[in-house]
Amino acid sequence: RTGVVTSSADSLQIRMFGRGAHGSMPEASIDPVVMAASTVMRLQTIVSREVGPTDSAVVTIGVLQAGTKENVIPDDAIIKLNVRTFDKGVRKHVLAAIERIVNAEAAAAGAPKPPEITPLDRYSLVTNDVDATEKVVDAFRQNFPDDSVEQTKPTMASEDFGCFGAEWHAPAVYWFFGGDDPKVYAKAKKQGTISSLPTNHNPRFAPVIHPTLETGVKALVVAAHAWLAS
Known part of the structure; x- marks a missing residue:
């Protein structure tokens, strides 16, 4: 086919910071697991509520990592996601929306510091x-x-x-x-x-x-x- 064949792709790693605590004392923590879970759910609204029905975008969360023990609330959580788009304007909006949502969820949870958003891979159309x-x-x-x-x-x-x-x-x-x-x-x-x-x-x-x-x-x-x- 002529014209666009495959989409552009952007992969990001997001590190969200909390405050660890023992599982028996959740009130002493700022739970990054809950913070990350809320973020994952909110990110799903980008395509369904911010991208027009005649445009195309995909936001896929492929990695959600946190903690090493079931009774210990960890200090941080890692999200790795991938974005696919066909349009430069849509791509710019989706990436900005991800940054907005990630920072807002961290602030809402009382995170001790802003999340770290690290670009991983990027592929052109x-x-x-x-x-x-x-x-x-x-x-x-x-x-x-x-x-x-x-x-x-x-x-x-x-x-x-x-x-x-x-x-x-x-x-x-x-x-x-x-x-x-x-x-x-x-x-x-x-x-x-x-x-x-x-x-x-x-x-x-x-x-x-x-x-x-x-x-x-x-x-x-x-x-x-x-x-x-x-």
Whole structure:
């Protein structure tokens, strides 16, 4: 597809500070576990209440860590989250909302000091150049069966590939190729259950070696030849 292919991604670590105490004396603590739990719940409202229904954003909390013993209230709690967006304005708003909510929840809990918000990873939008994409697609259609070349929709997945085009202002083309057993994929497509097939990061993801490997290699060779031949 031309235009935006994958979303931008921002990963953050948030450290929230409390005051530890024994589990039998919660009144002596400022509980960072409760503070973090409230923060996680409040963060869910960013997409549902602050992002317009025609825009897209994802806020995923993948890590919530606190304490080492069930009867000890710890001094701090760690939240790690990931943000996906397609629009620069939406991205800016979501990141600002996260900072606002995190600081407000800490203040509401009486935290002894403000939270630490640390950026982890950041990936740019992957945007396919129109002319370059059309050239590659034409080459694919000449070398693969018609039903093997499909136009995809934008996906909330993210790739560091987007950084190359953004940094160097160079035309770029990014494509996907499948790795499922063709028979399994065809059955899932017929039943409308393609989303149930294991994909990247799923522990059950196990692409078949053949013809996946041959398809991937051929696609790279075909794309390279389309440019080098001219």
